Amino acid sequence: MRQNIEERLRSLGTDTIDLLQLHTWTRAWNRNPQPFALLRTLQKEGKIRAIGVSTPEHDQNSVIDLMRGGWVDSVQVIYNLFEQEPAAELLPVAQETGTAIIVRVAFDEGVLTGKFKEDTTFPDGDFRQRYFQGDRIRRAVQRAAAIEPDLVGTGLTLPEAALKFALAHPAVSTVIPGMRRVSQADANCSVSEKPNLTDVQLKRLQRHRWNRGLWYPGK
C-alpha cells in the first residue's frame, strides 16, 4: 500500500492526497484493520489528509466497527429513497463518532430520476443491464412512480427530491450523484438552491423504503 500510494502521489503530481478511500471492506477484517493502521501512519507523514472507506453493498454495516474504533475519517455509503437501512445504525454512529458521510447511488442507478420506463433496456456493457435484469426494472419504475404524489407541495422534481432526501440526514456531509452530461451536473448542483424538505415531507418520503436484498449479482 505504501508503494501504491507513493506511485499515486507521483502520478497526481502532488505531495498530499486529500481523501484516500479504500474501495471496499469485509467484516472479517475488523478484528485486525491493518490497512488503516498503515494509512494512519501515512497520514501522520502528511501524505494523506483524510482516510475513508466505501461500504461493500452486501454488508454496509460492516464498517460500523471501523467508525467506533476511530480508524476512518469518512464513509461512502449507499443511502437513498429506497435504501434507508443506513439510517438505523450506520448514520447515527457516524454522528456519534464525527465520521463524515459521503452518500453514493442517491438515484439508485438512475431509476430515482424518474426517467426510466418499465420497458427501458440498457446497451451491452452497461452494468445496469444486470442491475435491472428480469422484472426489476418494472418493479423499480413502479416504486419510483409511487413517490411522485408525495412530492406535491415540495417544489422539487423527483431527482431533486432524491438528492435532498440523501442530504437531509444530519450525518450526511455530501452526496456524489453520477453525472455523465453537463446538463446533469448543472441540474444536480442547482439543488443546493432549492428549498429543503420539511420534517413532514421527509416522514412521507421515508415510507418509500424498500428492503429488497442485494441487487448487484455478479459484480
Ligand SMILES: NC(=O)c1ccc[n+]([C@@H]2O[C@H](COP(=O)([O-])OP(=O)(O)OC[C@H]3O[C@@H](n4cnc5c(N)ncnc54)[C@H](OP(=O)(O)O)[C@@H]3O)[C@@H](O)[C@H]2O)c1
Ligand atoms: N464505491 C463503490 O463501490 C461505488 C459503487 C457505485 C458507485 N460509486 C460512485 O458513486 C457515485 C454515484 O454512483 P452511480 O453513478 O453509479 O449512481 P447514481 O448516482 O444513483 O446514478 C447516476 C445516473 O443517474 C443519471 N442522472 C444523474 N443526474 C441526473 C439528472 N439530473 N437527471 C436525470 N438523470 C440523471 C445518469 O444516468 P444516465 O447515465 O442514464 O444518463 C447517471 O448515470 C459515482 O461517483 C460512483 O463513482 C461507488
